[in-house]
Amino acid sequence: xxxxxxxxxxxxxxxxxxxxxxxxxxxxxxxxxxxxxxxxxxxxxxxxxxxxxxxxxxxxxxxxxxxxxxxxxxxxxxxxxxxxxxxxxxxxxxxxxxxxxxxxxxxxxxxxxxxxxxxxxxxxxxxxxxxxxxxxxxxxxxxxxxxxxxxxxxxxxxxxxxxxxxxxxxxxxxxxxxxxxxxxxxxxxxxxxxxxxxxxxxxxxxxxxxxxxxxxxxxxxxxxxxxxxxxxxxxxxxxxxxxxxxxxxxxxxxxxxxxxxxxxxxxxxxxxxxxxxxxxxxxxxxxxxxxxxxxxxxxxxxxxxxxxxxxxxx
Amino acid sequence: xxxxxxxxxxxxxxxxxxxxxxxxxxxxxxxxxxxxxxxxxxxxxxxxxxxxxxxxxxxxxxxxxxxxxxxxxxxxxxxxxxxxxxxxxxxxxxxxxxxxxxxxxxxxxxxxxxxxxxxxxxxxxxxxxxxxxxxxxxxxxxxxxxxxxxxxxxxxxxxxxxxxxxxxxxxxxxxxxxxxxxxxxxxxxxxxxxxxxxxxxxxxxxxxxxxxxxxxxxxxxxxxxxxxxxxxxxxxxxxxxxxxxxxxxxxxxxxxxxxxxxxxxxxxxxxxxxxxxxxxxxxxxxxxxxxxxxxxxxxxxxxxxxxxxxxxxxxxxxxxxxxxxxxxxxxxxxxxxxxxxxxxxxxxxxxxxxxxxxxxxxxxxxxxxxxxxxxxxxxxxx
Numbered sequence: 099x100x101x102x103x104x105x106x107x108x109x110x111x112x113x114x115x116x117x118x119x120x121x122x123x124x125x126x127x128x129x130x131x132x133x134x135x136x137x138x139x140x141x142x143x144x145x146x147x148x149x150x151x152x153x154x155x156x157x158x159x160x161x162x163x164x165x166x167x168x169x170x171x172x173x174x175x176x177x178x179x180x181x182x183x184x185x186x187x188x189x190x191x192x193x194x195x196x197x198x199x200x201x202x203x204x205x206x207x208x209x210x211x212x213x214x215x216x217x218x219x220x221x222x223x224x225x226x227x228x229x230x231x232x233x234x235x236x237x238x239x240x241x242x243x244x245x246x247x248x249x250x251x252x253x254x255x256x257x258x259x260x261x262x263x264x265x266x267x268x269x270x271x272x273x274x275x276x277x278x279x280x281x282x283x284x285x286x287x288x289x290x291x292x293x294x295x296x297x298x299x300x301x302x303x304x305x306x307x308x309x310x311x312x313x314x315x316x317x318x319x320x321x322x323x324x325x326x327x328x329x330x331x332x333x334x335x336x337x338x339x340x341x342x343x344x345x346x347x348x349x350x351x352x353x354x355x356x357x358x359x360x361x362x363x364x365x366x367x368x369x370x371x372x373x374x375x376x377x378x379x380x381x382x383x384x385x386x387x388x389x390x391x392x393x394x395x396x397x398x399x400x401x402x403x404x405x406x407x408x409x410x411x412x
Numbered sequence: 413x414x415x416x417x418x419x420x421x422x423x424x425x426x427x428x429x430x431x432x433x434x435x436x437x438x439x440x441x442x443x444x445x446x447x448x449x450x451x452x453x454x455x456x457x458x459x460x461x462x463x464x465x466x467x468x469x470x471x472x473x474x475x476x477x478x479x480x481x482x483x484x485x486x487x488x489x490x491x492x493x494x495x496x497x498x499x500x501x502x503x504x505x506x507x508x509x510x511x512x513x514x515x516x517x518x519x520x521x522x523x524x525x526x527x528x529x530x531x532x533x534x535x536x537x538x539x540x541x542x543x544x545x546x547x548x549x550x551x552x553x554x555x556x557x558x559x560x561x562x563x564x565x566x567x568x569x570x571x572x573x574x575x576x577x578x579x580x581x582x583x584x585x586x587x588x589x590x591x592x593x594x595x596x597x598x599x600x601x602x603x604x605x606x607x608x609x610x611x612x613x614x615x616x617x618x619x620x621x622x623x624x625x626x627x628x629x630x631x632x633x634x635x636x637x638x639x640x641x642x643x644x645x646x647x648x649x650x651x652x653x654x655x656x657x658x659x660x661x662x663x664x665x666x667x668x669x670x671x672x673x674x675x676x677x678x679x680x681x682x683x684x685x686x687x688x689x690x691x692x693x694x695x696x697x698x699x700x701x702x703x704x705x706x707x708x709x710x711x712x713x714x715x716x717x718x719x720x721x722x723x724x725x726x727x728x729x730x731x732x733x734x735x736x737x738x739x740x741x742x743x744x745x746x747x748x749x750x751x752x753x754x755x756x757x758x759x760x761x762x763x764x765x766x767x768x769x770x771x772x773x774x775x776x777x778x779x780x781x782x783x784x785x786x787x788x789x790x791x792x793x794x
Contacts (some may be wrong), residue, residue: 207742376577387552
């Protein structure tokens with residue numbers, strides 16, 4: 099049972115952060131289908147830092163540098179979306195898909211080249227080992243092994259909720275996603291706001307990426323990317339109706355099912371049931387599809403999302 | 413407007429130029445990446461990718477054999493691109509193509525290995541499976557207002573896990589090698605001109621069928637009332653409804669046809685026996701490469717054939733790289749860059765329109781028309 103809670107916390111941390119990222123981007127009017135790719139970049143940068151840091155680095159240095167690297171990598175890669183979709187009016191779905199492919203290919207190439215160079219041409223794998231870094235994030239509280247990642251995620255969630263409802267900035271951001279021409283008419287820079295939205299999503303998804311690969315594992319094969327976590331977060335975001343607190347609840351729901359597929363072997367009752375682990379894997383997707391079917395009639399999606407901003411349009 | 417337009421002003425020609433530009437830029441960037449990874453061997457590496465199977469230029473049988481393999485391997489990606497562009501022309505972004513392709517794999521391999529059906533029935537099963545998966549997506553879109561991109565993504569993963577359960581069955585899966593058994597003899601597709609391609613038995617009727625499918629799509633979209641209705645529904649659901657079309661039926665039909673093509677793609681690939689299915693932890697990339705190919709081909713059914721051949725040529729070219737210096741995924745990276753650049757096609761086009769307008773006879777009028785056309789293109793609902 100302890101394991102179930104542990105996995106649920108980790109998965110919800112990932113889903114909350116990445117879904118919040120998606121939310122900020124969509125609220126500003128840009129559909130960020132490249133979350134998956136941004137996560138891969140964030141994960142790779144974070145893992146690289148953990149591998150490269152010297153053995154005697156303190157826990158604090160490891161934690162802060164890893165998070166910073168992941169966040170920066172996420173923000174930089176999100177610029178690829180921002181530039182194409184905001185300045186060049188590119189098709190947002192296409193660019194998102196391209197970024198996902200780009201990220202997996204780039205991460206594989208970079209990690210393989212890194213391994214080859216480090217091992218003098220004996221290791222061609224796309225795998226990174228970061229046991230030391232993984233351990234630095236661990237602490238125990240009341241008998242349950244927890245990770246600093248979860249604390250970081252909880253903090254960011256609180257910040258996001260406050261920011262989303264209480265600041266002028268977020269109000270302006272949301273205006274740009276609903277009716278950019280009206281926002282521009284009262285002096286808000288639509289391009290600026292959309293850049294801000296996409297970069298925030300890069301920041302959050304980058305951190306989400308490193309949590310996904312490092313909180314429960316101490317090695318990662320980069321040829322798998324992040325195995326659909328980014329897409330799952332998009333579902334969480336829609337399920338959460340583009341609102342931070344609802345996103346948090348739906349992320350936890352998704353995370354429970356996701357963890358069940360990982361740990362059901364250890365739970366006597368579930369193991370006795372004649373259900374294969376794959377079924378638990380399918381569950382989140384089936385549930386979200388059904389829930390979407392019942393809730394999408396009055397969807398609260400930002401009105402202007404997916405439409406390139408055109409100043410002259412009425 | 414009855415005005416003679418120069419070649420450069422024709423939209424089709426501009427798309428062609430833009431796509432070629434994307435490809436060239438992508439290759440250039442690929443070269444730069446190779447250069448950063450290992451400056452000494454960059455030129456050699458790029459040459460290996462581009463020369464590809466022409467390495468065997470002095471041995472005609474080998475050359476034709478590998479040419480045949482490239483053709484066979486580009487069949488699924490071209491068909492996936494056709495599926496995506498068909499849906500795109502009708503206003504739907506069928507990202508669920510990957511899932512429809514996956515259920516196509518399930519149907520064709522299960523009927524081909526466990527049930528040993530005739531190849532024709534296997535193909536039909538694959539088409540039906542893909543169509544069913546497209547139908548589910550279309551149903552959610554039409555009746556529940558679920559965005560087809562999100563529904564498609566969910567269905568992709570559901571398809572993948574179902575695939576792993578069904579094809580993980582002992583009847584189909586060789587558990588020691590963790591890949592599927594060979595396709596049974598009477599389920600293999602009949603060969604087509606295989607002695608022309610150095611006795612490459614993988615060259616089957618799949619190759620000509622792909623070209624036929626592309627032509628049929630071109631015809632349906634541009635020359636039939638049915639195609640017109642689908643396109644009209646994509647442009648504006650409400651206007652189509654007002655004009656007396658059954659908008660919901662049209663949305664579902666678009667996705668059913670798109671899914672059927674994706675299913676066909678899987679059948680025509682796996683029933684050649686060129687590749688065995690392995691249990692995977694992520695959705696087959698074919699559907700996503702299809703998006704790339706569709707856009708690189710300028711969203712034109714015939715353009716997609718050439719784009720598909722090009723993409724497959726580069727991807728396979730990665731295997732000719734010297735693994736001491738580079739890894740084959742560099743080719744995937746190049747493809748991803750090319751797709752990313754495809755997003756800028758609209759921008760390339762506006763640039764191309766500018767100089768001709770300055771030299772042209774009446775500047776203002778023409779540009780206004782173009783802008784209006786571009787704007788309607790933007791307004792599609794995502």
